[in-house]
Amino acid sequence: MKTLSADRSLPDQRELVAAFGGNAGDPVTDHPIIDLARRLATLHRQRHGNPLGAAGIDCRRAELVAAIDNWVATQLPRRSCTEHLRTGSLGAMVDRMAAAHAHASHLLHTAEKVSDLRVHAAWYRLAALADEWADLIVGAVRKA
Numbered sequence: 001m002k003t004l005s006a007d008r009s010l011p012d013q014r015e016l017v018a019a020f021g022g023n024a025g026d027p028v029t030d031h032p033i034i035d036l037a038r039r040l041a042t043l044h045r046q047r048h049g050n051p052l053g054a055a056g057i058d059c060r061r062a063e064l065v066a067a068i069d070n071w072v073a074t075q076l077p078r079r080s081c082t083e084h085l086r087t088g089s090l091g092a093m094v095d096r097m098a099a100a101h102a103h104a105s106h107l108l109h110t111a112e113k114v115s116d117l118r119v120h121a122a123w124y125r126l127a128a129l130a131d132e133w134a135d136l137i138v139g140a141v142r143k144a
Contacts, residue, residue: 012117065091
């Protein structure tokens, strides 16, 4: 996977989805949001496998969401670069995408048939969130 240079504002949806498929131990990219996205997806996968650890996992997820939001606040120009967000924060959006990817991947690997409608619906949900991310970052960059 191509790494991002530090001068890029935000990763695009393809880069995020690729990061969700990686592991927390993969090499760190040039872009901190990619690394944080990978870590969020790992936490969502852990949550599937360890429901009793949900509280600790959710606490760590909240820290990563805050780290993404902090990066956005400090790295993008302050001129209301995220005022157009309906989703609360870019970090929360990345977390939702990571959750959708973990869910879709889990269904893909556990469903009796890949053609199961639940599998299709889960991947469709991830695609819809990826499209929303694309719209959000275009708006964030345009307003910056």
